[in-house]
Amino acid sequence: MKVTASPYLTEHKPLFRRLLQMLLEEYPYASLLASDIREKSWSASRRLTSISGSGQFSARGFVVRVFDGAHWSEHSFSRISQDLLPELFAQIKETAALSPLPAGVAENAYAAPVEEETVFRGSTDCEVLPEDLGDDEIIARLTALRDRGLARSGQLLDCTVRANWNRTSKLFLSPKKDLEQNIMWTVARVSAAAGRGQEIKTSHEAISHLGGLELLDKLGERVARVAGTTVELLDSEPLVPGEYECICTPDTTGMIVHEAFGHGVEMDMFVKDRAQARRFIGQYVASPLVTMHDGAAAAPETGSYFFDDEGTMARDTVVIEKGVLKTGISDYQSAMLLGTQPTGNGRRESHRRKAYARMTNTFFEGGTDRVEDMIASVKDGLLLAEPASGMEDPKNWGIQCMVNYAREIKDGKLTGRIFSPIVLTGYVPDLLKSITMMSPDVEMYGAGFCGKGYKEWLKVSEGGPYIKARIRLG
């Protein structure tokens, strides 16, 4: 079935139109984005059970964007009614008149935006809604999985099973656009912890999809693996720093794609001269095996939508094709300054925040090598698994990823030795050019979040196949 629209947005749409009309009588261009985002989460751990309808992205609110003939301003607010329209109009005018210009600083001047006439209504598909299962059934399932995990080993301190559900409804209005979308995604996660002395080791696995709670049916197989890995990690060793021949699991590949190159091609960074990639368009930046995509329309995952927060329709952008950098990903304002086309990557953390050029679903295409052959080809190296976090460095093309553990490979076989934790660093083109093997199947992971620097958190997905590369590890 299709995800249904927000009754609130439907009911208030005439009001949004009236406000927009008032603004268009004053300014050459204005747009309004209205969001109504519902979330719910359920979790069961050894000592706590929780249900919340208040999630990280839960929000209902509005952002108006105004172009006064040369400059852009935005006003975010949380209330709208017929009575409030004159006050809102006055506030938006005040915002447009702001002039926070320190000595020696001028205001950027833009050309008038050009839009194509677009009317769109779209909803993603789902099978099982939270109300279909009921909170009692969801908690019962998570509790049963938790118990199964805890039963795997008496060494486990805890096993937590969690599900997060999100239904996002957005409406975008501008002089020529009338867009509505309804998206649903669900994420489920198993994590476990075990301690030795003061040190506690953890492991986790997550699954995600564009859809409802039917995802829970696929969680069971993960529980035993997470519990087993956690106990194994109690015997993990620190890794001797150095450069290693590595096989990366698809989730680790995903993080490398995201951190190594994804942030580096966000084109608001081109505007600021903060990304080396701008100077490498048309050049080899990776092994010829590598083809990389980003786009809300590139894969059905947690980074998917039909139009972005600036009213640009979603695309599938080929960022790297057979090792050659083709293009970046762009928001609307950056595209205007750069004289390029926006790619549908203008995203906001919420109506409270500014839009930036952001990733969506980012991944490498698959290759032709069997995973068994890839491991067999390693004389002395590591299998890297379970990425934890990463940080971009578009200017200098450095990469930092934290990976939970690495398994030793000697003479083409896993030896059973395990190292943890791992810091993966290096120079992005060196790493990407060192890729020599890729498995066929692409796996996507949409459980994580993406920040711009240290803020502006968004849901994205990332992924790829198993890859073989030389990587500097600490």
Place this chain on the structure above:
Amino acid sequence: MMEKIRSALRELGADTYTVHETATRSVEAFYVRKRLDLKRRTDLTEYEVTVFRPLEREGRALLGSAAVPVYPDMGEDELREALASAYHAASFAGNPRYELYRGRREELIPSRSGFAGRPLEESLLAMAEALFAADVHEDVFLNSAEIFAIRRVRRVVNSSGVDVSWETFEVKGEYVCQCVTPADVETYHSFDFLEPEAEELTADAAAALAQTRDRAAATQAPPAGTYTVILSGDHVGTVLDYYRSRSSAGMVYQRYSGWQVGEDVQGKDVRGSRVTAVLKAAEPYDGEGIPLRDRPLLEDGVLRTIHGGSRFAQYLGIEPTGAYRCLQVPTGSTPLAELKRRPYLHVVGFSDFQMDDLSGHFGGEIRLAYLYDGETVTPVTGGSVNGSILDAQKHMVFSAERYRSARYEGPFAVAIEDVAVAGK
């Protein structure tokens, strides 16, 4: 809206609840080089309601709870439906029963910040002037900056009498410095001022620009090995926050931490500084409306307080202290210059410095460090620091210089012996 919420809860028979109301006003400016690219304002009022429900399961007294956001535009039917859904959900999220924090109605506590009483746009402009005042060089300059002047009024109301509210002001932001020669590089910096300390922002930005010039001169990673690593600024706070995290009642109740009051959590054989720390009351109340006051956390490495809100405190049979987010640590007695007499690696910039409170591991990729080999100081870049607080706490030496940010007040620097560094 608050009365509408209370009325709907009464109608529902939900007589145990907490309501958070947050009113946020902000003025924001986004600069690219010396151009204002976008200006913004926000005017947001948001509510979150947590509904509690006493339950009995197999003879055990439980308390279920579920939270739900409430929006100012919600009609009565929608509001009733949202709260009823949360009340129903609370039936299935039962945990051992506890009492909500008991309090009373208090007057709004106005902010005493120097930002209070001034229009937000004036505060923003003053701090923007201060930031750009440092941008006076040809070779190194501000690439971009984002500044946010924010006023918040928070109110917490619960069914046990708590009705408190308080106002805060801050001007925070981030900026990127760029140096184009001999290499084109950048460094990232952030700030969060609760007072209009314009001169401090100018000085910080000037230091950041100077560091960026050094980053442009850095070409090599340090040789791999073990070093006396010096961390400074917020990185010191990040490492020491391990003690705040491990001593939280939530961690102890869930057995992620076995710490007990009176325990020497820094351990035996400490050759460096003994850690003393205070939980700093940065705001008058926490999210439950519990009044916050400065509390001793550690004295010479010995744990003095397990801290947390009502729920976990009652589970552990201790006093609820409220939730703290700021740590205050006394400075050491050794000037930084003294710490730098012997060979060291002083890391001033990481890609993303991480402290894992569970494993005790800390580290990150080095964006800029100063390597002193006993003869010369060389700026280096690349490689990574990989340490463990479980080892490091035996030989940390704190500097005499002081540092202050929104989450940490204490020694500007700490020197830690024998930290592994991956490098060339």
